[in-house]
Amino acid sequence: MISQLAESAAFFTSQGRGQVWPGQGLSEYYCEFSPKHYHDQLFGQYQVHCPPDMLRAVDKRKAGYLAGRYCAREALEAFELTHFVILNAPDRSPIWPNGLLGSISHSEDHAIAVIGDDRYLVGLGTxxxxxxxxxxxxxxxxxxxxxxxxxxxxxxxxxxxxxxxxxxxxxxxxxxxxxxxxxxxxxxxxxxxxxxxxxxxxxxxxxxxxxxxxxxxxxxxxxxxxxxxxxxxxxxxxxxx
Ligand SMILES: CC(C)(COP(=O)(O)OP(=O)(O)OC[C@H]1O[C@@H](n2cnc3c(N)ncnc32)[C@H](O)[C@@H]1OP(=O)(O)O)[C@@H](O)C(=O)NCCC(=O)NCCS
The missing domain is CATH 3.90.470.20 (4'-phosphopantetheinyl transferase domain)
Structure with missing residues (x-):
């Protein structure tokens, strides 16, 4: 148990709100993570929904997905919507809550999510x-x-x-x-x-x-x-x- 907690703590090595695109009128969350510390229990620990087909993916994909969705959940906090589950449409694009639009990106050890208000924006990509x-x-x-x-x-x-x-x-x-x-x-x-x-x-x-x-x-x-x-x-x- 202790070693698993230590590993979980090691998954996110750095994280923060609004540090990449400040002043853009967006809610943004960014993190750096350590893919070698990934394990499936982290989805439960960070309360990120893991779609059934994601369970069959390789760890590298699951780590990026987890980190991206974790960032999205944190970014949704600005709109008091932390329990909203962001699923992917059949074309892979993420489905955002009504009235909002956003974008997720993850590389091998970084992830970011940005969310904006669709009263002011028609598209957002990062x-x-x-x-x-x-x-x-x-x-x-x-x-x-x-x-x-x-x-x-x-x-x-x-x-x-x-x-x-x-x-x-x-x-x-x-x-x-x-x-x-x-x-x-x-x-x-x-x-x-x-x-x-x-x-x-x-x-x-x-x-x-x-x-x-x-x-x-x-x-x-x-x-x-x-x-x-x-x-x-x-x-x-x-x-x-
Ligand atoms: C879809 C695409 C943009 C993803 O970019 P990527 O560098 O491979 O991966 P990123 O980590 O940056 O982004 C992945 C996230 O993009 C989001 N995404 C996927 N398809 C998307 C789409 N059609 N629209 C918006 N977002 C999309 C998803 O949230 C995905 O993460 P998830 O699967 O974990 O939910 C890219 O694979 C692609 O197909 N590009 C099309 C060609 C192109 O860019 N043309 C340039 C036109 S000028």
């Missing part, structure tokens, strides 16, 4: 991404970036790999934010990142096609990015009403 390695960057670059975006990899202040990861991750965050409206898959060529301000952690991107009546070709939208650690970045896209 992503945590480890800095992509040189080989993966070479292999995916032509799929993720169009030729006009390549010059952004030369911006000062961050390495090419860090910048590539930011551009990739902003597009993933946009996908999550837009999915609520679009309700279908669209690829990385749907948007072009036009500018990146390293000092402010801001990007501007433009829609290359009309995805929805609220998301029209030529629209310019903002995104945010932040280095969480030297090897991990986070991005955020919130679509205002």
């Amino acid at each position: 992503d945590i991404e480890p800095i992509i390695g040189d080989d993966a960057m070479r292999e995916t670059q032509s799929q993720v970036l169009n030729p006009e975006e390549l010059h952004l990899l030369e911006c000062s202040g961050l390495s090419r790999r860090q910048l590539f990861t930011v551009l990739f991750s902003v597009k993933e965050s946009f996908f999550k934010a837009a999915y609520r409206l679009v309700r279908g898959f669209f690829g990385f060529d749907a948007v072009s990142i036009q500018a990146l301000d390293h000092g402010k952690g801001e990007v501007t991107f433009c829609l290359n096609e009309t995805l929805h009546e609220r998301l029209r070709q030529g629209d310019e939208l903002p995104g945010r990015f932040k280095m969480l650690r030297a090897d991990t970045i986070a991005t955020l896209v919130s679509l205002s009403r």
Whole structure:
């Protein structure tokens, strides 16, 4: 018992409210966790619902799911809805309580959930991404970036790999934010990142096609990015009403 309690304590190594995206008008919870300390009893201990099909997943997936849902539950506290169970729709997108919208991301040892009020927002997406390695960057670059975006990899202040990861991750965050409206898959060529301000952690991107009546070709939208650690970045896209 004592050793299990010690292991549980070791699962979350750091956690906090509103520390990644302060000042954005969102409820946010972030954590770092140790996947090697994962065990199935942690769902019960942290009172996070474990869907039956999750029980068949590998421990790495269960650890990320637990950490993401734990963050979501903590973020829902701002709306006094800590007992709301966030299930996934058949398309895998999370189902938020009426009146709210949000986004979850987890990497190997980080997780975040952000939640906003749908009176002010039509979409919200966040992503945590480890800095992509040189080989993966070479292999995916032509799929993720169009030729006009390549010059952004030369911006000062961050390495090419860090910048590539930011551009990739902003597009993933946009996908999550837009999915609520679009309700279908669209690829990385749907948007072009036009500018990146390293000092402010801001990007501007433009829609290359009309995805929805609220998301029209030529629209310019903002995104945010932040280095969480030297090897991990986070991005955020919130679509205002
Ligand atoms: C869905 C997707 C965005 C998930 O991103 P990821 O980096 O693999 O994983 P993350 O940990 O950041 O996010 C996973 C969470 O996203 C959420 N999610 C899954 N599908 C989603 C969707 N369609 N819309 C919004 N959120 C979704 C879920 O909460 C999931 O966590 P859970 O399964 O534990 O509930 C990604 O796999 C994908 O399919 N992307 C589509 C291609 C794309 O990004 N195009 C760019 C367009 S510009």
